[in-house]
Amino acid sequence: MSAGKILAIDYFQPDSTSTFIPRPRIHSSQQAGWKNIQIAHYQLPAIEIPETTNLQHFISVPSWKQPTEVEMVANGKRHLFQHDPNEIGYIEILPAHTSLRVRTNHAADTTHCYLDPIFLTHAAYESANPEQVELKLSLSVTDPLVCQIVLALKTVLETDATNSCFYAESMATALAAHFLRKYSTRKYVLPEYEDGLCRYKLKQALEYMNVHLSENVSLAAISDELGISQYYFCRLFKRSTGMTPHAYLIQQRVERAKQLLKQKEGTMLDIANDCGFANPSHFAKHFRRLIGVSPNQFRKI
Template identity: 25%
Template structure:
């Protein structure tokens, strides 16, 4: 079900757990009183708007602009009036994701502050990154999507809770921009027989250091991540194109059709040909 009654884009299967993201073109309109069942965020992407809100017996007027963020906790009942058109990324987070991140610091799930026009550059970057991944069809796959969603939950717990959750110092490992660069390199070159050395060079690290840091952040070895990406690409090629299985094997970096069929069956449970027939 869409997060707003107006038309939404990028609705459908999404790779992250516990997150629903939509892009909405919002006209000048009034949204009648409603209750938020989950924590909801709006990032204004385009438009210079004046918005009025009514909630819990209070009323306010906000001047919003690209980069403005709304943070609306679960249980909030509100009515809003947008006086101008805007484009917004709207994200809803299920409690399980926030609870999982909070429990990693042995903390209870906190209550969150309501914000009708929040200025938080870090939160803005994370939401914009999620929007970019969605608009490009999630090219870096489920792993990067889940890491981005976890970063979003962490930012909310640290900076937008009444009792901020101390998640401790940031873990070691690859910074997100460096991680993205490496994942983009692997995705763009998955049709080649990639070597760990050349992947590590993208991160500016030795092979050993890179492999250790990548696993510490993602929970996967670089090989496991690349294999998942290759299988996902193979599914797409098998489903929407008339490529032969042998051709799909070459296009996804497998050295032989036999290796491709074996890896696909191990990961998916059936052969590529059987999977194509099921679809």
């Protein structure tokens, strides 16, 4: 890299941070097949990161082990923050193409989230102002919802990210809607869709999900089948059914599993695979949560 040239980072590419972050990611969604959103979890020492620019919208959710000073130079402007280990819900939001240099004087446990700018722009098509979206630089702000979404995605990676695409797409859609409402440089009014899906569209969505129940079905595939956007579909589906598409999908997988368990045939691995669960552990977790007993206990009833 020539002197004075800022390194542009595509966080959707493998090992994109290896040249300036000294430790590898503890967890990463790179191998999970997610689209539009990625997660990376780091345990970082005191660090000085040279000036870079991000090709995706960048969200950082740090957790400090001791009182820490953080210096950020964003788009040429210096910001100095003092952070305490008891702080909860603090985040940083760097719009795509923000130049940033960072220095910290103590270690941190940090989860990074990267959101595709094109995906965010597509979400804006549901508003009255579908021009290209620009986000506000937001450093050291409190946002429990963003924290909850990012840390929920990290938890998926820590447990089992297999067949997690649908969940990740749902979280990306929720994050995009929140960003448009709260962090856009212009006001976006996303409609509430009080009436839900029409009967034909709802039937089409339910049939598609049930036919593809054993597969790693994606939110994008269902939305494309209906000819509407992901945001539009999620909002209307919940209005029609009272639950999110992801919750409905899990419920139907558990219902199919109950039928297979009553037949007294097949191993737990077979049933998990037939119902679209990542593995027997993933299957058992959701089955117990919805039914109140384990699959083995249910089979004996």
